[in-house]
Amino acid sequence: MLTEHSHIIRIQGDIITVPARNIGYGELAQVKSRYGVSLAQVIRLKGHDVFLQVFAGSRGVSTGDQVRFLGRPMRVAFGDALLGRIFNGSGEPIDNGPDLTALPKIEIGGPSVNPVRRVIPRGFIETRVPMVDVFNPLVESQKLPIFAAAGEPYNDLLARIGMRADADVVILGGIGLKYDEYLKFRHAFEEAGVISRSIMFVHTASDPVVERLLVPDMALAVAEQFGVRGKRVLVLLTDMTAFADALKEIAISMDQVPSNLGYPGSLYSDLASRYEKAVDFEGAGSITVLAVTSMPGDDVTHPVPDNTGYITEGQFYLRKGVIEPFGSLSRLKQLVIGKVTRADHGVIMNSMIRLFAKSREVEQKLAMGFDRTEDDERYIRYGKLFYERFMDLNVDIGLNDALDLGWKTLSECFRPEEVGIKQEFIDQHWTKDKLCEI
Amino acid sequence: MGDLSKGRIIAINGPLATCEVDQGREVLQNEVAYVTCQGASLKAEVIRVRGRQIDMQVFESTTGMIVGNEVTFSGELLSATLGPGILGMIYDGLQNPLTHLENEQSFFLKRGQYLNSLDEERQWDFTPSVAAGAVVKAGQYLGSVPEGLFKHHTIVPLALRGTWEVIEIMPAGPYRVSETIAVLKSTDEGREARVTLKQEWPVKMPVRAYQERLLPNRQMLTQCRLIDIFFPLAEGGTACIPGPFGAGKTVLQQIISRYAEADVVIIVACGERAGEVVETIREFPELEDPKTGGSLMNRTVIICNTSSMPVAAREASIYTGITIGEYYRSLGLKVLLLADSTSRWAQALRESSARLEEIPGEEAFPAYLESRIAAVYERAGLVQLSDGATGSLTVIGNVSPAGGNFEEPVTQNTLKVVGAFYGLSRSRSDQRRYPAIDPLISWSLYLRQMKESLAARCDGWVKLVEEVHGLLYAGSDVHQMMLVVGEEGIGLDDLITYLKSEIVDAVCLQQDSFDVVDRATSLERQVADFLLLMDMVHHPFTFENKEKARLEMTALHNRFFQMKYCPFKGESYLKYRGEIESMIAGQGAESPC
């Protein structure tokens, strides 16, 4: 029952309005203009006026163009044949690979997982990045973004951490991705030998803005299907700020009252419905979501990183090329620390950060030109060692070695009663007689 | 049923659907309606009536809904089902039991599925407590059934007005929740009412079936030191926990939900992460309720409408939770409700307000935000019931301010109505000083209000607390000064003040939620440890110089620190306590090296 309509009565932003009957909310349509065919989706029904967001944008669409309703919401092909394949932002293969039209189709943006069918995640992922492993461990099924200002090497970090997850299926969702960055990901996938179990949905910076909205949903719908079939799936999404900006454009075109900096009031729910797809299924696979949220103006209180931080299970705050100990967080860490990892992990983590906070403070104080006390010396020394041994992203070291190095570092700078660690751990791990060497 | 109003959908905008009804059809504000859509019947609530045009928020995804779909009005307001068997349940925001929605082999929620909130088959051992002829009012007891370890009173339905005579009361025995256990007759109208173990109550209306509201004057013990000592919460009181993301709101509520001394704990997971509720769902059945020895789940109700579940049902979830809380309060129980987060509920209001194209207020929140927030918190309270016993509903709401800025509307409007404010600060959480409640900005009106009952802890308790609170301010001033003028710029006395305040911070304020001993502190231990800390605070330390002061205070600090991880009155606890006592008795510290 495909119906064609050829009477577009309104074009505003990337939204067009067509009079039509019996059209379902969320339904998909094709808009045929002289510049090509674009998918569009129903985002509002008012009487017999149907409002559609046009994924390729409304540029070049004329009032006489044809709109063909497809009678169904957006779908994407699914099957093992997807592995190794590359798609564009509207889900069409762009790698000249074999035809996929015979594959079954799945709906995107499906309902949420029943919370009682989730299990508590316990799978520690060792990344060999000490700022992650020691201080903010990554856990299978976690949803975790990298917060970074423009110019930070966030995609490198994303790829590096992602490749350690040892997932069965790796799905890349590129949203407004620069072509070079896409090539870099491909290279990283090849190097890690995961290309044959990867799927890429690549919307590049030069593609239409509204198409960005489809990418996370396609990537996550495919991930979900692999997940319920028992696969451990890793989804990499970069850059979710570009996704949020597309939401903003649509909201403005719909004359919605913005809540903050032009973003719609539903930004939180819109982001949450994507990130919440990260899950550890009871008796099946899992979906881990690592994302990039670029921060306009390096400002974490900007609505996109701010709403994201309230949704995700922590964040890695990448600043000046290192993962900042403050502001970075893994909310799932307590599920693995001391349970899956070594018993002394928790105390080392907390104590080292607390002392590092102190060392930053001393640094600021000295910057103002005050005398150095002997105490200050030790904190400064500690801060330096902390940076070299833990923060520097060139460091590549396993968790247990990093924990030992932590004890060593503490012993080199402090007396045991200064570090705020339970006596039983001090008795077991304190490296004796180190302090006296300085 | 033939009488129910019908309508047809004329517009759809996300979860907002508008329908048109026939001229002259009666429609109630907040009435429940069902929209027929692709073979399913989707629940919705009327939120605006304009002539024949009815705006409804649909509690499910509206995908596939078309103009012309049929709407059926139920004639009833959105209601909660109340009765025995709620404890231990995991509901969604509309009180659907999530455990029973585990349909087919599916991991996913299916729209349009509504199940009974209570098990209709289960039998309860009813014992009547009144005889035929008795005259009763709403909320009064007719008998009881055992629910876990509680006596779950069967009450005269809350919705009945006026006085009623018991015409018939069933003998003791097993009954299902829908079976009649009594028949009542109105003393003035002669109307009859059938009473079952379960009843319905519209969630957006406060339950007022009590004698009177009392001023909250007893402590609701949470076993979190910072709260219990510095900013105590009253039974029947209200508190809010605002804080930037990652500052520890959820962990704080989780720990309170485990260790607070309440009879019933209602957890409303409102628009936050599903994973966090999963921890509670999976762990509570394994944990022991220290009070009863049973499973912690037996005193807990979880209302779970997490962030990816439909937004409109999120708005309902807080009301569902609070109605269940009021119900258990009217059974004479001490109920604690924890909502995480009220900001998500406010955002749900904002989303529907925007779709209704109402004139927006600050940050696009609707102008009625303030009154809605006040109305929710006002439903908490300590009440005297008709049999003279008391019941209480205490509410703690998390607030998630945009950008971590407390000036925003939800935080500000909440602060106007709560009795205690636990403000979490980013700088404390960055330093891993958990719980990151900032003692310099937080407050509790109950500290003074409960002065008399708190004196049971020790004579002049409140005074001591205020004194230490003063020390924290002084310590912070010195710290600020040191950052500006350096340590050489401050006197020895100032340094001692600072070091004392750091000890108080480390061993009393900071509490490790993940340590088996430290995560919960009993009343007895709170008093014992606090008085020892006071001895330290009062001790007139004299040191030769700052170097010595630091060295000795560090040694003292460490002993206090070690002690807090030792089981109360255990061997190691007594050892550290002895060492501290001898140090502040003037014998000086042993050489720390």
Ligand SMILES: Nc1ncnc2c1ncn2[C@@H]1O[C@H](COP(=O)(O)OP(=O)(O)O)[C@@H](O)[C@H]1O
């Ligand atoms: N009391 C605490 N003790 C130890 N760690 C804590 C505590 N509170 C919070 N944290 C840490 O901070 C993280 C974030 O806390 P959470 O309560 O989820 O923050 P919020 O709800 O404010 O966003 C937790 O996952 C945990 O690692």
Ligand SMILES: [Mg+2]
């Ligand atoms: Mg939280």
